[in-house]
Amino acid sequence: MRFGKSHHDTPSPPAFEIERGNHENDGLQAARGDRLIVADKLARKLSSRQVQMIAIGGTIGTGLFLGTGKSLATGGPASMLIGYAIVGFIVFVTMLSLGEMAAFMPIAGSFCTYAGRFVDDAFGFALTWNYWFNDAVSTASDLVALQLILQYWTTKFPGWGLSLIFWVVLVLANIVTVRVYGELEYWLSLLKVITIIIFIILGIAVNCGANTMGEYIGGRNWFIGDAPFVGGIGGFASVFVTAAFAYGGTESIAITAGETKDPARTMPKVVRNVFWRILLFYLLSVLILGLNIPYTTPGLDGADSRTSPFTLVFQMAGSTAAGSFINAVIMTSVLSAGNHALFAGTRLLYSLAVDRHAPKFFGRLNRNQVPWIAVLATSAISILCFGASFIGAGQLWTWLQNIVGVSNQLSWIAIGVASLRFRAGIKAQGKEHLLPFKNWTYPWGPWFSVILNSFLVLVQGWSSFSPSFKAVTFVSLYVELPIMLVMFVGWKVLKRTKIVKLHEMDLETDTYPADSLDPKQEKIGWREKAYHIWRWVL
Numbered sequence: 001m002r003f004g005k006s007h008h009d010t011p012s013p014p015a016f017e018i019e020r021g022n023h024e025n026d027g028l029q030a031a032r033g034d035r036l037i038v039a040d041k042l043a044r045k046l047s048s049r050q051v052q053m054i055a056i057g058g059t060i061g062t063g064l065f066l067g068t069g070k071s072l073a074t075g076g077p078a079s080m081l082i083g084y085a086i087v088g089f090i091v092f093v094t095m096l097s098l099g100e101m102a103a104f105m106p107i108a109g110s111f112c113t114y115a116g117r118f119v120d121d122a123f124g125f126a127l128t129w130n131y132w133f134n135d136a137v138s139t140a141s142d143l144v145a146l147q148l149i150l151q152y153w154t155t156k157f158p159g160w161g162l163s164l165i166f167w168v169v170l171v172l173a174n175i176v177t178v179r180v181y182g183e184l185e186y187w188l189s190l191l192k193v194i195t196i197i198i199f200i201i202l203g204i205a206v207n208c209g210a211n212t213m214g215e216y217i218g219g220r221n222w223f224i225g226d227a228p229f230v231g232g233i234g235g236f237a238s239v240f241v242t243a244a245f246a247y248g249g250t251e252s253i254a255i256t257a258g259e260t261k262d263p264a265r266t267m268p269k270v271v272r273n274v275f276w277r278i279l280l281f282y283l284l285s286v287l288i289l290g291l292n293i294p295y296t297t298p299g300l301d302g303a304d305s306r307t308s309p310f311t312l313v314f315q316m317a318g319s320t321a322a323g324s325f326i327n328a329v330i331m332t333s334v335l336s337a338g339n340h341a342l343f344a345g346t347r348l349l350y351s352l353a354v355d356r357h358a359p360k361f362f363g364r365l366n367r368n369q370v371p372w373i374a375v376l377a378t379s380a381i382s383i384l385c386f387g388a389s390f391i392g393a394g395q396l397w398t399w400l401q402n403i404v405g406v407s408n409q410l411s412w413i414a415i416g417v418a419s420l421r422f423r424a425g426i427k428a429q430g431k432e433h434l435l436p437f438k439n440w441t442y443p444w445g446p447w448f449s450v451i452l453n454s455f456l457v458l459v460q461g462w463s464s465f466s467p468s469f470k471a472v473t474f475v476s477l478y479v480e481l482p483i484m485l486v487m488f489v490g491w492k493v494l495k496r497t498k499i500v501k502l503h504e505m506d507l508e509t510d511t512y513p514a515d516s517l518d519p520k521q522e523k524i525g526w527r528e529k530a531y532h533i534w535r536w537v538l
Contacts, residue, residue, distance in 0.1 A: 046178060046179075046182045046256055046260045046261065047182070047261055049186065050182040050183065050185065050186045051182075051253070051256050051260050051266055051270055052269070052270055053185065053186045053189040053190060053193075054182065054185045054186070054189065054253065054256055054340060060189070060192050060193075060196065060278070060281060060333060060337075061142065061249070061333055061334060061336065061337025061338075061340075062141060062142055062145040062333075062334055062337055062401075063242070063243075063245045063246025063247070063248065063401075064246050064281075064282060064285065065308050065310055065330045065333060065334070066145055066148065066149075066308055066330075067242045067243075067245055067246050067401060068080065068242075068246070068285070068286060068289055068309055068310075069299075069300040069307075069308065069309045070242055070300065070398070070401075071083065071084075071238075071239045071242045071243065071286075072289060072290060072293060072295050072300055072309060073230075073295055073297075073300035074230065074231055074235050074238045074239070074463070075229070075230055075231060075235040075236055075238055075239040076226065076227045076228050076229050076230030076231070076235060076290075076295050077221060077222050077227060077228050077289075077290025077291070077295065078222065078227070078228030078229050078290070079228070079229050079230065079231075079235055079236040079239050080239055080286055080289075080290055081283070081286050081287055081290055082236075082239075083236065083239030083240050083242075083243045084239070084243045084246070084247075084282055084283060084286045085283060086240070086243075086452075087240060087243040087244055087246075087247055088243075088247065088279050088282060088283065090412060090448075090449055090452060090453060091247050091250050091251075091275070091412070092275055092279070093441050093445035093446070093448055093449050094250075094251060094412045094415050094416065094449045095250060095251065095271050095275050096271065096439040096440070096441050096445060097415055097416060097418075097419035097439050097441070097442070097445060097446050097449070098110070098111055098251055098254050098271070098415050098419070099254070099267055099268055099270070099271030099272075099437055099439070100419065100422075100423075100435060100437050100438060100439040100442075101114050101254075101418065101419065101422055102254040102263070102267045102271075103263065103264050103267045103268050103435070103436040103437040103512070104264075104434070104435055104436060104437075104511055104512065104513065105507075105509075105510050105511050105512070106254075106260065106263030106264065106267060106510075106512055107351070107510045108255055108347035108348075108350060108351050109128065109255075109347070109348065109351030109354070109355065110251075110252070110254040110255045111127075111251065111254060111411065111414060111415045111418055112124060112127050112128035112131055112348055112351060112414075113128070113351055113355065114415075114418040114422065115127045115128075115414050115417070115418045116128075116355060117500065117505065117506050118418050118421040118422045118425060118500060118505055119417060119418055119421050119499065119500060120492070120497055120498070120499050120500065121491070121495065121497040121500075122488050122489075122491040122492035122495065122497045123414070123417075123488060124355065124357070125355075125357045125487065125488070125491040126484050126485075126487035126488035126491065127410075127411070127414045127484070128348055128351060128352050128355070128357060129352065129357070129487060130407060130410060130411075130480065130483070130484050130487070131348055131407065131411050132345050132348040132349050132352065132378070133381070133407070134248075134345075134403075134404055134407035134408065134411070135252070135341045135342070135344045135345030135348065135378065136341075136345050136378050136381035136382060137381070137400055137403055137404055137407075138248070138249070138337070138338070138341035138345075138400075138404050139170070139338045139341045139342045139345065139378070139379065139381070139382040140381065140382040140383075140400060141400035141401060141404060142334045142335070142337050142338030142341065143163040143166060143167060143338060143382055144163070144396055144400065145334045146159070146162050146163055146166055146331060146334055146335075147159030147160075147162060147163060149308070149327055149330055149331050149334065150162055150331075152307060152308075152311065152323075152324075152327045153324070153327070166335055166338070167379065167382060169335070170335070170338055170339055170342050170379065171342075171375065171376070171379045173339055174339070174342050174343055174346060174370070174375050174379075175366075175370060175372050175375045175376070176368065176370070177368040177370060178368070178369075178370060181339065181343055184336075184339060185336060185339055185340060185343075188332055188333065188335065188336035188339070189336055191329060191332060191333075192329070192332075192333045192336065193277075193281075195326065195329045195333075196281050196285060199285065199288070199310060199313065199314075199326070200281075200284050200285065200288060202313065202314065202317055203285075203288035203289075203291075203292055203313050204288065205317070206292055206313060206316050206317055207288070207291050207292055210317065211316045211317060211318070212316060212317075212318045217291065217292060218291070219291060221290065221291060221292070221293065221294045221295070222290065222291070224294055224295075224296065225295070225296060227294075227295055228290075230295055231463070233462060234462040234463045234465075234466045235463070237459055237460045237461075237462040237463065238460065238462070238463040240456050240460040241401075241402055241405040241406060241409075241460045241461075241477065242401065242405065243405075244405040244406070244408045244409050244456075245401045245402075245404050245405035245408065246282070247278075247282070247408070248404060248405065248407075248408035249337065249340060249341070249344075249408075250275070250278065251408075251411060251412065251415060252340070252341075252344040253270060254267070255343075255344045255347050255348070256343075263512060264436040264437075264512035265436070267437070268436065268437035271437070285310075288313070289309045289310070289313065292312075292313050292316060293309045293312055293313065297309075297312065308326070308327065308330055310326055310330065311323050311326050311327050311330070314326045338382075342375070342378060342379060342382075345378040346371055346374045346375045346378050347371070347374075349362050349371070349374035349377060349378055350362060350363050350371035350374045353371075353374070357491075361373055362374045362377060398476075399472070399476045402473070402476035402477050403476055403479065403480065406457060406477060406478070406480045406481075407480050409453045409456060409457050410453075410457065410480060410481075410484060412449055412453050413449070413450050413453045413454060413457075415446075415449070416445075416446040416447070416448075416449035416450035416453070417446075417450060419439065419442070419445075419446040420443065420446045420447070420450075421500070421502075421505075422505075423439075423442055423443070424502055425500075425502045425505035425507060426507065428502035428503055428505075429502070429503065429505070429507060431507055431513075434511075434513035435513075436512065436513070457481070460477065461473075461474060461477040461478055464477055
């Protein structure tokens with residue numbers, strides 16, 4: 001299949017010739033001032049306030065509220081805590097690498113576009129299609145999760161009906177204007193943050209004796225049965241794919257860079273501040289869950305029904321109403337995560353059209369500069385959620401969780417590779433002084449991410465072999481690997497692409513170099529500093 005000329009079909013340096021015309025309705029290139037524009041055509045209407053909350057909204061969702069139940073049941077409390085801590089550190093160094101590139105080149109394609117521009121066009125092609133599918137499946141998994149959450153109250157209401165209602169809401173929020181998406185995501189994310197803070201405080205109280213049993217729990221659940229490490233090496237390894245699913249979405253915050261005001265300043269702030277809040281919420285939440293909920297609790301790893309361990313902690317406090325409240329909050333958080341996944345997937349499909357890796361009509365924009373055809377196409381994949389009524393929502397959600405988790409890890413590997421190539425190209429062309437934000441972990445950080453993630457992708461499927469081979473689980477854990485390889489090799493052979501040479505690397509198009517920033521904007525008074533501290537806390 002040939003969607004048009006690849007950037008690598010033209011002579012070097014890359015042929016980004018300027019075409020003037022109706023750039024709102026196609027993927028044509030345009031010039032804006034002294035900057036050459038290819039992908040930077042979406043409306044920059046997302047504020048720093050919205051972007052920072054969107055970063056949290058893209059990560060705190062089904063992976064934390066539902067996935068932790070599976071991690072606790074299969075790996076035990078210690079495996080869960082260690083696994084989430086290791087993956088959290090991987091995400092930390094990955095986000096520093098990504099933040100460096102996103103501040104310099106803030107476009108909707110983010111690391112997927114970087115993979116094509118800095119490594120190989122075939123690599124960018126395979127990665128972008130892989131991550132677009134990841135976001136489309138993430139939207140589907142969130143809609144399936146709604147059916148699981150509904151089972152807390154009733155099993156009589158058809159789950160597919162609830163999924164359909166929320167599917168329509170997500171499509172409307174993403175197709176009108178990015179401001180609607182941004183504001184909806186901000187308030188839903190704020191609700192999640194407040195809820196988790198309440199959960200942490202309540203969880204500590206429950207552990208200290210404010211529970212229905214009136215007993216001090218302490219660390220007793222770490223020493224029952226096979227705890228704290230359940231299932232041996234297989235149980236420990238299985239936690240990583242669940243943790244990757246839970247943290248997944250952190251990297252997609254860079255996709256909002258294409259629609260963020262003043263991205264060269266906003267993105268470094270987001271990378272520095274938001275991650276610490278996410279890590280704090282995740283590790284504290286996981287620790288409290290492991291202390292209060294026994295890994296033997298029925299339903300944690302059930303295939304047909306699933307009660308969130310967060311809800312169980314609220315129930316331990318003795319209030320059924322509180323349990324219903326947290327379950328309702330979880331439902332809104334799932335809507336938030338699905339909203340963010342659909343947004344990210346839509347922008348990637350738009351980038352595929354701009355890079356001529358997909359049919360051109362996917363890059364068509366409406367009057368609010370929203371890629372509306374890409375919204376409809378990406379949301380159509382979430383029709384998978386309706387298969388839950390035939391397969392069983394719990395089983396389908398587990399399969400989707402595995403696929404998305406591995407896809408996230410492949411993306412983190414790609415970010416590390418792109419970062420290494422990016423810095424090498426920047427150095428070769430003598431442009432290191434133009435970086436608005438520098439990754440202080442370079443070069444060991446990207447190498448650490450690439451090597452450790454590659455190792456985890458290969459070994460985390462241990463549970464599919466032991467104690468007996470599980471074909472469906474094996475496929476869900478490893479199907480992404482051959483698919484991405486075939487797409488990479490196929491596009492490379494078809495287009496005859498080559499690894500981008502350092503001196504020919506395009507470091508001009510769509511960039512926001514440090515020397516273009518207004519130094520006057522850096523000077524802020526004590527009122528602004530106090531406000532920023534308040535924003536950081538919230």
